[in-house]
Amino acid sequence: MTMITDITSIDNAPLTGECLEKLDAYWRAANYLSVGQLYLCDNPLLEEPLKIEHLKKMQLGHWGTTPGQNFIYTHLNRIINRYDLNMLYISGPGHGGPAVAAGTYLEGTYSEVYPEVSQDRAGMKNLFKRFSFPGGVSSHASPQTPGSMHEGGELGYSLSHAFGAVLDNPDLIAACVVGDGEAETGPLATAWHSNKFLNPLTDGAVLPILHLNGYKISNPTVLARIPHIELEQLFHGYGYFPLFVEGSDPAIMHQAMAAALEQAVHFLKQIKYNAIEHPGQERPKWPMIILNSPKGWTGPKVVDGKQIEGTFRSHQIPLTVSESSPESHLQMLESWMKSYRPGELFDTNGCLKKEIAEIAPKGNRRMGANAHTNGGLLLRELILPDFQRYAFNVNCPGIMGEGDVHVTGRFLRDVTLLNPQNFRVFGPDETVSNKLEAIFETTSRQWNADININDEYLAPKGRVMEMLSEHQCEGWLEGYLLTGRHGLFNCYEAFIHIVDSMFNQHAKWLKMTREIPWRRKIASLNILLTSTVWRQDHNGFTHQDPGFIDHVINKKSEIVRVYLPPDSNSLLSVMAHCLGSKHYVNVMVAGKHPSPQWLSMDEAVVHCSRGIGVWDWASNDQDCDPDIVMACCGDVPTLETLAAVSILREHFPDLKIRVVNVVDLLKLERQSSHPHGLNDHDFDALFTVDKPVIFAFHGYPWLIHRLTYNRTNNNNIHVRGYKEEGTITTSFDMTVLNEMDRFHLVMDVIDRLPHLGSKGLYLKQNLMDKLVEHKQYINMNGEDMPEIKNWRWKA
Amino acid sequence: MTMITDITSIDNAPLTGECLEKLDAYWRAANYLSVGQLYLCDNPLLEEPLKIEHLKKMQLGHWGTTPGQNFIYTHLNRIINRYDLNMLYISGPGHGGPAVAAGTYLEGTYSEVYPEVSQDRAGMKNLFKRFSFPGGVSSHASPQTPGSMHEGGELGYSLSHAFGAVLDNPDLIAACVVGDGEAETGPLATAWHSNKFLNPLTDGAVLPILHLNGYKISNPTVLARIPHIELEQLFHGYGYFPLFVEGSDPAIMHQAMAAALEQAVHFLKQIKYNAIEHPGQERPKWPMIILNSPKGWTGPKVVDGKQIEGTFRSHQIPLTVSESSPESHLQMLESWMKSYRPGELFDTNGCLKKEIAEIAPKGNRRMGANAHTNGGLLLRELILPDFQRYAFNVNCPGIMGEGDVHVTGRFLRDVTLLNPQNFRVFGPDETVSNKLEAIFETTSRQWNADININDEYLAPKGRVMEMLSEHQCEGWLEGYLLTGRHGLFNCYEAFIHIVDSMFNQHAKWLKMTREIPWRRKIASLNILLTSTVWRQDHNGFTHQDPGFIDHVINKKSEIVRVYLPPDSNSLLSVMAHCLGSKHYVNVMVAGKHPSPQWLSMDEAVVHCSRGIGVWDWASNDQDCDPDIVMACCGDVPTLETLAAVSILREHFPDLKIRVVNVVDLLKLERQSSHPHGLNDHDFDALFTVDKPVIFAFHGYPWLIHRLTYNRTNNNNIHVRGYKEEGTITTSFDMTVLNEMDRFHLVMDVIDRLPHLGSKGLYLKQNLMDKLVEHKQYINMNGEDMPEIKNWRWKA
């Protein structure tokens, strides 16, 4: 690698006349194909005069962003060719679907995955018709689009995805188009700061291209209406060097864009060079491009007396053409399409002319063929150490542990170590707080801003990514996974709702890619939730929300998995399973505080692979039918259930109790509703067909009802869980406030078993007194009664 | 108002020695009280040597942010006094709870609402003990804290709340402390742009104070580790004029902070002056303060050989003091507390000395007494026009409407008109797309950046707030509501999940304030969801998610309400009801496309106040028991149900069908679970105890099961709804993909009623053929079959 010359020496009109011509032709071809997708179902080459019958009846899609994205795609093609770049394209405003379809069709990648959309008249007609058409392809850059690893339906995540994609891909450049409307979203506004985390030596580069076309749906954008100087300051402040490309005259704009890309590439090469030759230098200032061009560029100028090009009115269909629209509209559409001079672009078979087609890169350099965008192609199996080696020694049920997440931290440390280039841990500044600190025994948090003497576990290179933005963590991780790597997001349980909608979109992506034959499976999105609702030391009510799992299970059952391991060994087993899995979203909920342990490693392995099961050692119905089933799911509910069981066993030695523990929540679903679901026979065997079931659940109690409503014994299932009662208080008091504590569970049993008679009645009264005593004690002492704190399971 | 002098003339050391002394004493008092809250349960004035028995056993809370917030609060007190400002305080990092408690305690407002926490020794002891203690107060600036309208448990919303608070409050200044960690969140990162929307004439001002203490939980912050010049550029780029206050020497810092606040207030007065004297000038550059001071300032410097002050280690409890900690820790705590020289601050009764207390403002100028922070105090009833005047004329069921939301737009237009100072509509650039454009007949979107000739409905003053950030819309609206005003958020149904976690926090706030006697009820948070899952013209699968209501009903039943009006008149009725309600979160789901209308206004009023009911005109079981109950909830399900009913009536004239429509979703809950819930008797009367119920539902089908699992007839309820199948397709095909279409509903009936015999069998086969025909037709034509499109209910 040689030292790069000063960028000021870069030609500001680098294109020869011939090259400019070709680029412009290529762009016109893309624009032509885009308009065709919005409008036509026949007569694709306009060989006949355009008639209403050639048009789709429902004209759908977004024109406004499309010509700008075509312009960008075309110029990226040129620069890829010139410097043999490994580049992928992210369309932030993914509703510019026609642009990515046009771009990949022109370069040939589209026809490779969809042979019926061939590069000729018939194929072009198919391309047009299938866009936004029933049975066809969706209107966004989507899983169906080759070269797309980002959908852009819900705006805001493009830049986080781009940064996630280039981590550990030092040769990759993610060109990321950011809509100026999209830039107003919160996630996008903070994503610019990702540049403080990128390592120029070991990671690739993101080239953000702010698409400043001035408008969103029906409003101007903030960034388009602030003074130029503020815009510049803003991006300098974000740590970028903005390169402006501004105007609307194609000839001038082609030169300006080409020059800006030359500059940007020189910047990037300089940064790489410096990183190699002068390691340890200060964080680089990364280039970015601000493309200020009209929305709906080259489209209809004025329709029915209203300005369209360069206004918000070009956002969707700029010109409606139907039987009931003015006749002039049809003519306008025809002359609009002809303004791209299709005859100069396509040969008589409808194939792009050779000399124009040269603009496209070749083979895998074509952005539609970049393997990183079909991550499964590059996926390498994660090397997992034997998780059983990290076992917590449980010689008898009930001994105190050292924090379930803490124990798993050591396993994750070694996963990190064994997979130094394709596994990362993400978290919003909570990895230590969540007790995963073992990871920092061998790696650091990656950080490329300043480091001070008192900092801990920070380094320019590291396997942990932390920023106080759940959106960023999720977005980075998604980008990392989508490009064929592995990872884990650790997060406070309550605040994972911040990314509810991002989870939605990712789950939808997984569902769709599963159905597309040329898409390969990627690693699962693994989410570890801790600092849960039941244990909020320094925080209170605001930090209590176990509802993410309710949200998750609304998505397709082939995609989602939810685990609530009750102790350290079961968490280890679940974690190893999830890290090895593909194409799921796995949610693991676990405790970080020292708490009783129940299962030896051998038992945990068996229990977790079953996912649900009777705990033999805690039950006494081995020889007969149970009188009652005590079910539990989650670490705290398991503790309270077992404490309740010991009270029951003490007072009613003859009572036959069965203890059922659930690790894999979706075992409760019917087999027909979820692949993990128990069949009715097995469910009935576990939960009986007629005995009361007292179910202590980690989350909102009605979730269990939702899962079991169609089981035989459903009317006998009584669930306790979190019901939005909470504050800062002792850990036991949290269960009392929500009536899921051992005493309430015992009282529930007494209520359901009238045959316990007056012995039951007296015990119930005792327990009620106990609850009063508890309240008084904690209000006085600020901690739980010794009999609660020191309670241990006795075999 | 007089012209303000140039700010460069402002003294950069404005404090006299005496004033500086007093300010410092006040700050020390606040710090002393803060440490006391974290540690002590006895010996509040350190009159005895400190012993372990005086300490809380569980030491909880956050020290790091607290001294800085105390510093800010103290200085705001001074500036309020000096300029008689109407100011409120928002603590972004609300975990600085000890600071707001100390601040309000010192100024007297705390004792006014909690007389047991008096300004004397006994009261101080109470103040200390109750903090983060069972039965006490939570650790965050919270509903329990006087002067707080923002909790700050979940970080990121302070600035949006601040801007929402000052809208239409021209004299109000919201001083908003933003944590440098908090500033990394997406919502906060975009909230800075709120200044493009504020009208300096009719709105108040936000004074952001970036609390650059360098750290978050265990990491440095991004903004603390970028060069000074980037930080400056960033905030200039955001459109602010940053005033820096940097250092750690209290004497110097007091002067610097006082000077910065003088400057800021002069700026603000200048802006107001200009707005009045030179209206129509360009958008002002608003001042902000960047306070760069050590985290854990004035706390322990080094503990056990590790630097604490000025590092992340000061975030929570900087020094643990217990029986098992080194003995030196107890001494360190004592000398730390004594370093504030409590003897100089409090008299022998524990009361703040008079001359120091003078720093606090008086009466309602005290930030803890600012009525805007207890918005219900200022709430004026919304003036609602008679919604019945906006009725859509329905002379017979089934006539085509003009879009339910569209009709309600006219009502909202007049609500806006009648309440020009305390009602606003918020939306992420979708108000027109959501068909509420009637509002723009009389008002505009408020926008204080540049306006161009082709813009529509933009003005420096307007009642609609639009930015492409669901977070901002929600945050602004919350701030507006919390300060005693009214509003509506309109949003695409799928993307409302972006604010799931914000909704959580607001619902928790409402729940808690309900239980606090001195808190007054505020207006409901009204959310109108449209562009729903069933009708996505230009978009597809990414825009399909009806799950927000699942999320909402996990929160306390006293707080949440969900409505799915089936047509225009019922939406009008529901909207009027919601706008008039208090202290709820109301979610309304409605269609924006022209669709059949069912109820006259009179019928709609009755039906909506019932919330659920039999549709007489569609049923034929008046004289006997029904054979089948056809239930529906939501506009599209209602349409499909009625179409199914007409097929059934045509083929099986003897079949007794009851049609039940649900508007108020929580009617389905049990009475004991939700205040709207039907009692079992009424439920059984409607849904029968043993007849099949075919239920077509707008959302995920299992939500209905979750609500009805404990009803008598639950095992006979068969629900159809959205099950994550979708793409861009025709509107009828969306129902087919999810098997909620009329044909599937009829087939469901046939399956449940074996007595329909072979007539049923033949019909079923016909309908299956119909579905094939439908697919073929739409794949060919891109629109629905005429018999579907033109189907109308026949009486």
Ligand SMILES: Cc1ncc(C[n+]2csc(CCOP(=O)(O)OP(=O)(O)O)c2C)c(N)n1
């Ligand atoms: C989070 C989110 N909110 C709202 C929308 C609805 N929406 C679709 S396109 C659009 C405007 C996009 O503007 P911009 O990013 O500038 O894209 P462009 O101008 O290139 O079309 C909006 C608000 C969305 N897709 N995502």
Ligand SMILES: Cc1ncc(C[n+]2csc(CCOP(=O)(O)OP(=O)(O)O)c2C)c(N)n1
């Ligand atoms: C959205 C969100 N994510 C994570 C947390 C957990 N958390 C609590 S405090 C904190 C650090 C806050 O840092 P900063 O805003 O700088 O506050 P300060 O330094 O003043 O304490 C974090 C990450 C949170 N409260 N909210």
Ligand SMILES: [Mg+2]
């Ligand atoms: Mg735009």
Ligand SMILES: [Mg+2]
């Ligand atoms: Mg901080």
